Amino acid sequence: MSILIGTGIVVTVATFYLGKKGWHALHKAVGITPGVLTYQESNAALSLATISWQQLKLNKKHLQDLPEQQLRQLRNIDNKVTHYQRYQKSQSVQTAQNKVPEVTEQQFVLNKLLQTRLPEMLASHHHLMNTYASTDHASDEKKIEANRLLQKMLDNIEQRLDILMAQIEAQHLQDLKAMNSYMDSHDD
Known part of the structure; x- marks a missing residue:
């Protein structure tokens, strides 16, 4: 048994x-x-407690006053930066043979915007939103202008990321065309 x-x-x-x-x-x-x-429904309301950033280093306290649309845009920017950083890492591995990787002006400006200016702008926006507790017309106009300027900055960053990624794709497509051309010319 x-x-x-x-x-x-x-x-x-x-x-x-x-x-x-x-x-x-x-x-x-x-x-x-x-x-x-874990599955996250893309249309579900965003919560600051559940948002995690892959590349952006943002103070969650400065994000409290942002509308959901801007939080979604920040998350989208973070995803694009992640893809861009993966490309940069793959390029640095390929050029690790005693070469200094080249940084274009566009890349430098984008990096400065992401690392320094975006956190500064979010901090200024947060302080402005929390400074004026009164309901007077002047403070409402300042808040509206602050939201407009922040939105303009987010749109600018996203546009710069899109342009850089499009340039990368175009360069790789051009490289493939050149290789294909070379192969066709030596197919005799």
């Missing part, structure tokens, strides 16, 4: 172990890690 119980326990543990390994192998084969990714 104890042999049957012992065998049952061993078979149960082995089945559980192999099932778990198989489950992880299946997920690894399709490129996901169990327990790491």
